[in-house]
Amino acid sequence: MGYDAAPPPDELEPLLSAERLGTYHRHAPAWGVPPISLYLLGGELAASFHRDLGVAEVVLRNALNDQLTERYGPRWWADEQLLDDRGQAAIAKAWTDARCAEDGPSGRLVAQLAMGFWVHLLESGGYVGKKPFRRRRYYDATLWRPALRFAFPNSTGIRSEVHAVAHRVYALRNRISHCEPIVGGVRIPGTMIRRSPAEIHDDIVTLVRWVSAPVGDWLAVRSHTPVLLRDAPN
Template identity: 75%
Template sequence: MSDHTVPEELESLLSAERLGTYHRHAPEWERSPISLYLLGSDLASSMHRDLGVAEVVLRNAMNDVLTERYEPRWWANPELLDERGQEAVAKAWKDSGSNQDSPPGRVVARLPMGFWIQLLEAGGWVGQKPFRTRRYYDATLWRPALRFAFPGSTLVRADVHAVAQRVYALRNRISHCEPVIAGVRVPGTRTRRSPAEIHQDIITLVSWISEPVGQWLAHRSHTPALLADAPG
């Protein structure tokens, strides 16, 4: 859609705060703020489509290897998950209306992306003092199981987690309708990943799980075409 086809009322109906990012970055993109806003919306939609594949592939790959190592109801094993993980499973169990006879996949399907990203962390605490204990995910989840979900990667757990966390940050930003045109901040840092870099993170994560699926997703995605005229 070109600028002259945009209804005049659109810009006035968008808040100044909402358009502020686009006014700041319009010169480097050589576009008007409203044109950049529309491009940003198209980018968010395209990346959301890519993330839909990445999230399901990540969840299923991790669940498969954990099921193989710890049985289908691995998420109910009290020795595996830390407090945050147990709370997420309890919520998924309740929200899915599960009971002891329900298929394990009902809970798995309800577990949010953040849960799977947390499983790639070092692990946290569980229980109350004096029984409070630490869960070490390197020993209980990564080495026995989760590393096999990423056969295309030779990296350690922390490095895989870093990429997955950046992808999750993009997902959250899009879910909250925040601009992506200026990139996405790397969690815990002041560094920003450009739209092209964060899209490559999606492709990298999926490719670590399955190279053919990663190549297919890269070919299918509309994001590179939208970024063809990106500055720098």
């Protein structure tokens, strides 16, 4: 039984900040439930999304790592000519945080890299070095065409489209990680676009299907998120 399946104690609402509940007061009419009930439903949605994201993030990470390993070897991340400054900084941090060793397995470092790192690899690439020696890394030429596009055999093969979906999924992950409300949708950073919970769930399934159609179909059927959205009063 979920938190949203039974009325909470009267003492709960006063213990939640007015600022936090304000979001639920604004969205409660559209959902057709009291604000405190929407708050609890939002928690159930976040928990369900967290399980969905657990599949999507690992699938994405391993698919990209497998292709980069095949093209550049198991220590592709150590190639100074491959990644931009942002990517190299993420590698350095993961190396320190995971206490990696020169002769250690690459899997230790790969598992430490956050989802943002992998999504960034699907961008067009940034810069490396400082002026006057600053140079651009063109990920289309070094990462996407020779390696990463093969991680998404069921996609359109257009890097920007794959990145857009992965970026939206990452935006949801960040909101959930920071315990931010999702009942009003998820705004995509850098835009005014807001994706509803149902649309974001579709993005997760799409991203996984692009890597593996059977796994994506399984996730679509087994995920509890659509059940929560379907059974919501609205």
